[in-house]
Amino acid sequence: MLYLMKKTPLYDEHLRLGGKMVEFAGWQLPVMYSSITKEHLAVRRDVGLFDVSHMGEFFFRGPQALEFLRWATLNDPARLKPGRAQYSMLPNDRGGVVDDVYVYRVGEGEYLMVVNAANVAKDWEHLSRLAQGFDVELENASESWALLALQGPRAEELLQPLIDVELAKKRKNSTFTGVVAGAPARLARTGYTGEDGFEIFVAPADAIAVWRRLVEAGAVPAGLGARDTLRLEAGFPLYGHELTDETNPRCTPLAWVIKDKPYYGREALESGECSSRLVGLLLQSGIPRAGYRVLQGGAEVGTVTSGTQSPLLKKGIALAWVGSDAAAEGTELEVEVRGKPHPAQVVPTPFVELGKK
Amino acid sequence: MNIPEDRRYTKTHEWAKLDGGLIVVGISDFAQESLGDVVYVETPEVGREVAAGEAVAVIESVKTASDVYAPVAGKIAEVNEALADAPETVNEDPYEGGWLFKIEPADAAALEGLLSPEDYAKLVEEES
Numbered sequence: 001m002l003y004l005m006k007k008t009p010l011y012d013e014h015l016r017l018g019g020k021m022v023e024f025a026g027w028q029l030p031v032m033y034s035s036i037t038k039e040h041l042a043v044r045r046d047v048g049l050f051d052v053s054h055m056g057e058f059f060f061r062g063p064q065a066l067e068f069l070r071w072a073t074l075n076d077p078a079r080l081k082p083g084r085a086q087y088s089m090l091p092n093d094r095g096g097v098v099d100d101v102y103v104y105r106v107g108e109g110e111y112l113m114v115v116n117a118a119n120v121a122k123d124w125e126h127l128s129r130l131a132q133g134f135d136v137e138l139e140n141a142s143e144s145w146a147l148l149a150l151q152g153p154r155a156e157e158l159l160q161p162l163i164d165v166e167l168a169k170k171r172k173n174s175t176f177t178g179v180v181a182g183a184p185a186r187l188a189r190t191g192y193t194g195e196d197g198f199e200i201f202v203a204p205a206d207a208i209a210v211w212r213r214l215v216e217a218g219a220v221p222a223g224l225g226a227r228d229t230l231r232l233e234a235g236f237p238l239y240g241h242e243l244t245d246e247t248n249p250r251c252t253p254l255a256w257v258i259k260d261k262p263y264y265g266r267e268a269l270e271s272g273e274c275s276s277r278l279v280g281l282l283l284q285s286g287i288p289r290a291g292y293r294v295l296q297g298g299a300e301v302g303t304v305t306s307g308t309q310s311p312l313l314k315k316g317i318a319l320a321w322v323g324s325d326a327a328a329e330g331t332e333l334e335v336e337v338r339g340k341p342h343p344a345q346v347v348p349t350p351f352v353e354l355g356k357k
Numbered sequence: 358m359n360i361p362e363d364r365r366y367t368k369t370h371e372w373a374k375l376d377g378g379l380i381v382v383g384i385s386d387f388a389q390e391s392l393g394d395v396v397y398v399e400t401p402e403v404g405r406e407v408a409a410g411e412a413v414a415v416i417e418s419v420k421t422a423s424d425v426y427a428p429v430a431g432k433i434a435e436v437n438e439a440l441a442d443a444p445e446t447v448n449e450d451p452y453e454g455g456w457l458f459k460i461e462p463a464d465a466a467a468l469e470g471l472l473s474p475e476d477y478a479k480l481v482e483e484e485s
Contacts, residue, residue: 020390035448036419037394225393225420287397287417308419309396338399338415338422 008053009146009207017221025118027054029224036225040311043193043230044352047152048222049214052199053207055147056120058127059139060111068134069111072127073103074249074269076259080105085173085188089249089257090123095268096245099123100237104175104188112175112186114147114199116239130264146207150219151197151230153355158217159198163187172196181213182206192227194234194354229308232317235280235349241290241305242278242319251324252278253349276302277327280349281335283316286342288335294320295334295341301326304335310351317351318344358481359386361452365428365468366477372452373428373471379459380429380468384416386451387481392418395447400436400458407433407460409467414457416447429467431460 005028014021019030029051032039042048060069069077075088082105090098099119104112115123124140131138150159156167165178165187175188183206191197202210215221228238237243237254249255251274258269281288281304288307293300302322310317318335326333329348334341360366364374370388374381389395397417407413407427414425436458440446447455462468472480 031420032393035394040419229419287422289422309417311419314396 006054008051009204010051010053010211013208013211014051014221019221019223022224024224025054025116027117029054030221031225032223033221036223036229037311039220039222039226040229042220043152043195043222043226044312045153047150047154047158047219048226049211049219050149050151050222050227051147051211052149053146053204054117056115056117056123056140056142057145057147057201058113058115058124059141060113060136061109061139062136063109064135065109065111065137068131068136069103069113070261071134071264072130073101074258074263075103076261077103077105077111078261082106082108083174083176085175085190087257089243089254090126091263091265091269092126092245093265093268094245095248095265095271097239097243097247097249098126098245100239100243102188102190106175106186118240144204145201146204148200148202148207148211148214149191149197150200150214151191151193151222152195154218155195155197158214158219162213162217181210183210185210192236193230194236194350195230196355228306229311232306232308232319233310233312233350233352234354235319235351237278237319238306242321247278247321248274250274251276274324276321277324278305278319278321279327279346280351281318281320281333281344282313282347282351283318283335283342283344285316286335286337286340287316288318288320288337288342288344292318293336294322294326294344295336296326296331298341301333307335312352316342316344319349322346358478358485359452360474360478360481362474364452365471365473366480367426367428367471368480369426371425371428373468375465375468376459378461378465379434380431380462380465381456381459382425382428383451383456384425384447385477385481387484388423389448389451389455392416392421392423394419395444398437398440398444398447398457400440401433403433403436405433407431425457427460428471429460429462430464431462433458434461435459
């Protein structure tokens with residue numbers, strides 16, 4: 001079935017670099033080039049480079065673009081000045097999440113939304129339907145953009161000589177345009193690793209040239225494996241694991257996203273108690289994995305949604321949905337690993353100190 | 358792909374080699390590369406009786422946990438204790454320093470029933 005999978009503009013480059021290709025959300029992408037641990041540590045201590053061209057890009061334009069996005073998302077894009085971005089979510093009508101997204105105000109009345117690769121079709125259908133009755137124009141530009149994520153404490157230092165914009169003046173969550181290694185680009189000081197960094201949108205025809213210049217300058221190619229361990233150490237959710245159509249974001253540490261304004265599905269989302277909550281778990285032994293049971297005194301109280309061994313801590317870390325009575329910080333629980341319970345403590349996230357040099 | 362001639366292989370990517378009456382078992386280069394960085398190895402208890410094809414060890418890598426199966430029936434005679442402190446040895450040296458456990462075989466001739474290096478090479482090519 002390999003021939004049915006989509007390739008990003010950087011596919012040949014990944015092969016050239018020795019990338020180990022796997023299928024992800026219908027795309028062929030590298031899970032790693034040399035080692036997940038090495039790539040992970042390069043992002044935490046130096047600078048790494050990810051191909052995230054598989055993600056979706058939607059544009060919203062027109063007199064009611066802002067009004068529509070305020071209705072369709074949980075965060076409030078009215079707070080965005082031009083050139084600013086925010087993390088957000090698309091609620092459904094039953095208290096759950098359609099997708100988690102990033103919203104960028106790229107012009108006076110023009111907005112960009114980046115969505116998860118696995119949800120491009122679903123989000124497009126949902127938003128198109130919700131847009132009925134609003135004077136807004138939607139464009140699915142997903143095929144028109146390659147997206148590179150340069151992440152790590154040295155990202156600014158590495159990128160500055162290659163771009164015509166003064167990066168020190170660009171704060172986290174800002175978005176701007178510039179010329180990167182000769183190619184016109186949109187950038188955002190955003191990322192999914194918890195480190196400083198830039199997401200760089202370029203035309204597919206420019207992707208390889210820009211990628212190569214960044215790697216030549218010292219960026220370490222990093223794959224999906226490191227992307228997952230990095231976001232997990234940072235406590236970030238992965239849609240389909242921590243967030244689904246059935247999970248209420250009110251009951252997670254991401255509840256801050258929900259703003260006090262009218263939005264689609266508000267009544268369903270804000271009603272009722274949280275019978276379970278999303279928490280971070282830290283183990284001293286054993287490696288937790290998605291699907292493992294969480295126990296308290298032998299009784300099942302929840303399920304792990306994502307888990308790994310933290311490359312920095314060298315201990316098992318997990319995100320899990322557990323019954324609210326077992327969710328207080330410091331609660332001693334257990335994760336069942338192949339039939340054996342391993343002690344796990346409820347801890348706040350992120351699991352590690354981020355943004356450290 | 359490194360496939361030494363001096364041992365036999367299984368469909369589940371273990372290697373098995375006779376050494377002084379015991380069968381030494383590890384995972385192949387193909388397997389360690391597929392798994393990625395090994396961070397923990399759960400070895401079986403010494404003295405445990407195992408059947409051929411039984412899951413007896415687990416290798417945890419950063420991205421997944423994988424079962425290791427006994428290639429032949431017998432009793433676990435020895436386990437590689439060095440892996441507790443240096444699990445990455447399985448990646449770095451899968452055929453020597455990265456050995457996992459040794460089985461006192463019920464029947465040493467059972468080794469003959471495993472895949473030859475040539476047959477294993479074919480299997481790896483199909484799976485690549």
